[in-house]
Amino acid sequence: MTSVPSRRTTVAVIGAGHSGLAVSHRLGAEGIDHVVLERGQVAHSWRTQRWDSLRLLTPGWMNRLPGLGDPLLGPAEADEFLTAAQVASLVAGYADVIAAPVHENVEVHRVSPGPNGYLVETSAGPWSAEHVVLATGSVRGVLPALAAELPPGLPSVHAIDYRRPSQLPPGGVLVVGAAASGVQIAAELQASGRQVTLAVGEHVRVPRRYRGRDIFAWIEEAGILDERWDELDDITRARRLSSFQLVGGTTTLDLNTLQEAGVRVVGKLAGLRDGAALFSGSLANMAALADLKANRLLSGIDQTFGGSGERLEPTRVPEPLLSLSLTSGEIGSVVWATGIKPDHAFLDADVFDRKGAIRHDGGVTDLPGLYVTGLPVLRRRRSTYIDGARDDSADLVAHLSQRLASPTRRTAG
Template identity: 35%
Template sequence: MSTEQTDTLIVGGGQAGIAMSEHLSKHAVPHIVLEKNRTAEAWRTGRWDSLVANGPAWHDRFPNLTFQGNNPDEFVTKDRFAEYLIDYAAMIKAPIREGVEVLQADRLAGEAGFRVKTSEGEIIAKRIVAATGAFQHPVIPPIVPETVGVEQIHSFNYKNPDALPDGAVMVVGAGSSGAQIADELNRAGRKVFLSVGPHDRPPRRYRGRDFVWWLGVLGLWDVAALEPGTEHVTISVSGAYGGRTMDFRRLAGEGVILTGRTNAYSDGVLSFSDDLQANVAGGDANYLEMLDLADAYVARNGLDLPEEPQARETFPDPECLTNPLSEIDLAAEGVSAIIWATGFRQDFDWLKVDAFDEKGAPIHQRGVSVAPDVYFLGLPWQSRRGSAFLWGVWHDAKHVADQIAIQRAYLDYDGQAAIVPAAAE
């Protein structure tokens, strides 16, 4: 049986792999997309039942297809989002092979390319694009032993309040996922504790415009990570219930008990850092900064957008904020479940090249790896703040595809005059 060959192998059939396929097709680059599950599997079966997109439909999409049948300002459901990706892949005729897992990729000896072992056999590829994204493996910190009589799950595996055992719930992590889950559980009548760390907290809407619009006109979507660590800033925003600003004082006023960051467990007691007030204040400062920038933009451009002074009004400080808890006894509080909204880790162990730092993170420039013929797509802050969004990954894919096309053009040179495509802007 002969080994299959292709120019470029894309690993991952989610939004990054689909975007990459589209741009490679425009350059007439032969390629294959391998997806170990189904297209858009994380949207189909991962995350909770009521999840909606965090951005409106007019914004969170690929440039060449709208969410047909949805209001442009709607925050579409996760099922609709999955349908959109599946429809887009079909529209561009992406050569996706579902149910094929990449096991290992090794560089060929003495020649260009890679030998890629998959669950369906071997493939020889001249280039590899790792498009597995940023949300690969849910991370649960080793704080509470598994032997403790409390159910522990990651936010990725949370489905709905009824799927949890009866009792109170501890939600660790107040980014978009943790805050939305805590809100849902509280609305369902559960007693909820929410562990809040440092975060950004943008307004959902201000002066008649969604915050994604403000980030766009203010040029903030294109901001690169300015210093180490800034690419991991937690953002708390929600499109749930029609879209509301995520305000932790409001949540606490509705019954959620806020705590500082979760840092230790001993003998049935979960303890917290003394940082809740500072973390909430930091989120408030980020919120007010956005309002200030928006007001200045309106004044500078003479826009007829209504003033919104009530946006600067604050909810009363709840008791849990003025007198933060230092610990809780899980049994005494009736906590039956802990939901860890604590992020994900990447896993590129299958890719046997020298392209990673000491923490296993890819070393790259806008997705072009330091390892020849290796590319990455779908990384947080790959080129800008918007890289993790649908439209952002589409633009990053264009840059990576352009670089692949340029390399192919140089390799086609046979010693005679050649026309080499201009570098991507």
Template identity: 40%
Template sequence: MPFETIHIDTLVIGAGQAGVAMSEHLSRQGVPHLVVERNRIAEAWRTARWDSLVANGPAWHDRFPGLEFEGLDPDAFAGKDQVADYFVAYASKFNAPIRTGVDVRKVQRNVGRPGFSVETSEGLIEAIHVVVATGPFQRAVIPPIAPDLAGIVQMHSAQYRNPGQLSEGAVLVVGAGSSGVQIADELLRAGKRVYLSVGAHDRPPRSYRNRDFCWWLGVLGEWNAEAVRPGKEHVTIAVSGARGGHTVDFRRLAHEGITLVGLTKAFDGGQVRFEPNLAENIARGDENYLALLDAADAYIARNGLDLPLEPEARQLPPDPPCLTHPILALDLLEAGVGTIIWATGYSVDYSWLKVDVLDANGKPRHQRGVSSEPGLYFVGLPWLSRRGSAFIWGVWHDARHISDHIVKQRTYLAYRRPSDSLDSPAPAIDPHNSKTSLMGVR
């Protein structure tokens, strides 16, 4: 039901993991706020992922500090619906002020008065601060090389649900990050003939010497790395929690029946051409894998830990024929390919954000989520402050930083010198008490 104009101190746009985390910290610090969400809480986990998807990290790791997954072994991997239910339960834990079914259509800076005007499907919201918590997965990206071919179904991984959804014939999966690898593996197990286009990637071990790779990245300081290493800006990570979790090994996938090809280069009629870089991409993935094993071994030795040896982790399968004699071109009709799945990632979409805060590539200008436009914030984006920023636990910590910043700004906005005119407006707030409301909902 449409509402009359709402006036609030802080508006949070989006009720996924970032929005829920943001609401918790604002609630703890007494900041009047409202969270709006166009669908349901954590909707993307329920309806924008394939049926068998599980979290890529174990339950002890991929969660917020204040709540564990109910009825789930800490070392297990939560299914997508379990993750969505978790965020619903977390939000109810502190009675988060979330209003669903509200689509934000425009955000613009007010002129001659503080704050922002936010046009929504249900009415106008006036807010002093706005936190954009819509995440990085807003618009599925299919590269412009995608052909227009009769008789071949094409879809993004966001549209894929299960093998039964696909028509007869082989499948070309383009993209070898976590989504592409897991989908290709599922299709192979369902009896499909699968071609997997492999680009540059990192592939950490699922576990090593009785510790999950999430633990290793933690103790090695990798989750808190604050800058992307040169050359790693667009490298995907191939990791899987499917079927209890396992290390992604492209050679093993090939020996099981998947045909590996290099990076997809172009389409010419019914033929697709691949870059001659498959061996190079596999080799660099191996280097990343072995480097983490080396770092883990060194950490164990340095700290005197008693963890079991795992020499078999360094034993790589022999190169399959598709690696030693790579396919550089494939006639889709002759190969019987009936479906192309583009596991090629997502981009952000801020077309509704009418504020001068985006760079030439449409990405936010910010420092740890504090944007170049005073009063406007971002949370939930990759590398917002560190490597772990886009992960569940990382979002929670980034949201705390944003909440602290908002509290400080509220104090400055409320400050008033004794010499100020009695006629000048001043917010009804104690500058030494951040829990006093600056503006409530009315």
């Protein structure tokens, strides 16, 4: 681009999900001029990248958003778990309530440092923005390298594109990954009458309810959600940790309940060779690690609040199955529940680490005026959830306002 775009804004927020809208609300409250650019409709990923039966892992009281009154949320203790469609309605309603300046159906093609901050090139033409807040969330399915080696003709789908059992061809299903999405999809497919084989690596087990309350009520009161990113022992690990094995509701979903439903549990998918999936022999240890960690969490709750509750039944580890033919007809499809990550490919700036992830310190990148939000454990453990947008947006907008107030800001970008 040779000319400076005629459209200028102080802040371009990219992404109109709950994180970007919370930032918009804070900017509005500070009287800071901004736009929110959205590739589709508000809450795009909640409309297009979730399966039909999905409910939030987190109870209704964790849907707090800044500037959104309680009536939309229900009572604070309500253990109600919204469906993806309800989350989309909540976020769309939120955009209306706060009157966010959202430009829908505007795809951002490129963001690069420019003369007055940043040049934001979009499907609707360029913007010049002094600051950019990336709030695009985790929108890309992570596939392991060996996904490319599946036998030709074997259908596979990432959890981000999975909708319902009828989408898959008849036959058994290999579900790879046992975080929240993997265990939920495995349960749904098994209930639909298919034989599911679930490949399990490192995972995080927690009971849905403990001592008569939802687990998040305990985690909240114990202060765990407010543990800061810069005070955690190993922030890289905390950010990479897979999601809790949980399903919205009151029932526990874990490897034991899945096995009771008929799901076959095997070790981590470790390789594909001669048309067969090879599973790691480490399942017993993965289960032991998860059991120990879950019981440490429960012991910690007891120590903090007094009293005691029941410990989890140890994960039942079946006779090892180390190999499974993917060409015999037993397996009709594969579901990759192997995680999601952000897609910042449109960002043309030197802010990526060796592994291609954006470098940031609690959402503040190395480039003055460039922020990122809506990522796991961004500034606190709560950042992983919708409920994290409240405090994260307050912190980032405070940082941004301070920079605006500084007389040197125009030369800093």
